[in-house]
Amino acid sequence: MVDTAQLEGTLRGVGLRVTRPRVAVLDAVHDHPHADTDSIIQAARRDLPDVSHQAVYDVLRALTDAGLVRRIQPAGSVARYEARVGDNHHHVVCRSCGSIADVDCAVGEAPCLHGDADHGFSIDEAEIVFWGLCPSCSTTTNRGKS
Amino acid sequence: MVDTAQLEGTLRGVGLRVTRPRVAVLDAVHDHPHADTDSIIQAARRDLPDVSHQAVYDVLRALTDAGLVRRIQPAGSVARYEARVGDNHHHVVCRSCGSIADVDCAVGEAPCLHGDADHGFSIDEAEIVFWGLCPSCSTTTNRGKS
DNA sequence: GTGCATTTCTTGACTCGTTCAGGAAAAGCA
């Protein structure tokens, strides 16, 4: 649970105006890591029943641009957001149910970042997605696999 | 340029029926690495002017399931396909123009795959996307960056 | 080669996450 005053301070800290939709959305992202936009809309509406979906989309973009939240979108998924930023962690995604978990990067800050055979690109981030099956899907689908 | 007979053999090799749409699409993916679905439709229609977009979607799914092509989808992009499969290579994506290039993985087969803190997931693939700026966007956007 | 069961393709409609647009409301500074 995050304090509202703290969230407001965070918003001001990056030069964003403090509005009720922004506080509600930022709080929702803190409380529901890896949630998709619709879940965030629902969560924000528990604080602020009349926020429009458009406001949530706008706020998520503003928060993302400001670096307060991170947008992730594994292949085949809708956009998801998390409040854990700036620590270069990665994700495991379940191929079956789509659930996501965090993985701390054991390779340090940025794996494979050795500007070798990079085709002249100037690289600033290495994003890693691990694909597999989550514990529950693993037990469910392994049996009966023809 | 790939031989048609060769493509047919490839299709039969994985147990897929040989049809004109399949040959045309497979050829298109070979000729246009990292192309999106619409580009593939256009390319396939140079061989087969009346293929429906639905057929291309179906064929791409069949080819992907059969392992003949690989589907990639960097965040914010539509689905893209490539015929280079089974060699665990990765991609650099330009944040500005979205262009994609291949990167051979220098870490070996599967980086960071050490079942540690994996939350019980059984991981089968580690996908890496490098984000940055391609050579042309790099020179264009670096100047005049306020 | 023919016939037939099965797969695949075509047509056309539709879903749904996301974005666009214009006016109303709120934030924050003087």
Added chain:
DNA sequence: TGCTTTTCCTGAACGAGTCAAGAAATGCAC
């Protein structure tokens, strides 16, 4: 408190991808 700018709301629109049902083609058996 008043004013300018940003943000939010309402409502419509976009577009990649999917669904559905019937027509056509594939490839095997004969």
